[in-house]
Amino acid sequence: MPLDTQNIHAAIVDLDGTMVDTLGDFAAALNGMLADLGLPPIEASAIEPMVGKGSEYLLHSVLKHVLAQVSPAQAAINNEALYAQAWDRYQHHYLAINGQFSSVYPGVVEGLQAMQQRGWKLACLTNKPTAFALPLLQAKGLDGFFSQVFGGDAFERKKPDPLPLLKTCAALGTLPQHTLMLGDSRNDAQAARAAGCPVLLVTYGYNHGEPVSAVDTDGLLDSLASL
Structure with missing residues (x-):
């Protein structure tokens, strides 16, 4: 690993695709x-x-995606009334099943323990709503590793904007250049680069259908x- 971790004092860790496989x-x-x-289902892929x-x-x-299958003309319509109804039902269903169809990736607990043993301060920063993120971390036994947990609604902007990383560094009391971002996508990497944080990505997560190696x-x- 080319990154010199001797100068790292803290880590900001993404959630979906980095610590927990939440696709289910x-x-x-x-x-x-x-x-x-009343719409047809969508495949996990x-x-x-x-x-x-x-x-x-x-x-x-x-x-x-789903409306395009039903009627291509409907897919182009920005239907805010439908979105509002969808958001309400999505929240209902997600909170009801949160964590039931997901699993912690191999090596996550060991990696978090290793970072703790080094004395690093740890924060979880995700674009997932905080109301979803906290119960998921608790359900998977990961909440105790983090002194701070920030969801996508915690700040004015989300990753890939650098603001959430800068705010998280401030909450941890660490400088960006000494705070490692651990994620799974270009959102995490772009945010880290703009904030001045070093960044490592996992190879197994969700990167918008693109190779993470790029x-x-x-x-x-x-x-x-491997940390």
Whole structure:
């Protein structure tokens, strides 16, 4: 690993695709939502490239995808009334099943333990709503590792904007150049680069359907345990 971790004092860790494989949760909640709206289901493989930019982007993308199958003309319509109903039903279903169809990736607990043993301060920063992120971390036994947890609604802007990373560094009391970003997508890498944080990405997560090897990072990890 080319990154010199001797100068690292803290780590900001992404959630979906980095610590927890949540694609099953997304599929269950989204298909429950679609059924409530009288729309056909969506395959998990179609959902995966849509994950990572926040729930608003996810829902808009899913509705566009499904409506295009029903009626191509409808897919181009910006129907805010439908979106509002979809958001309400999505929240209902996601909170009901949160964590039931997801699993912690191998090596995550070992990696978090290693970072703790080094004395690093740890924060979880995700574009997932905070109301979804906190129960998921608790359900998977990961909440105790983090002194701070920030969801996509915690700040004015989401990753790939650098603001959430800068705010998280401030909350941790660390400088960006000494705070490692650990994620799975170009959203994490772009945010880290703009904030001045070193960044490592895992090779197994969700990167909008693109190869993670093409992203500008300080290195790739097959497992957080390799830290």
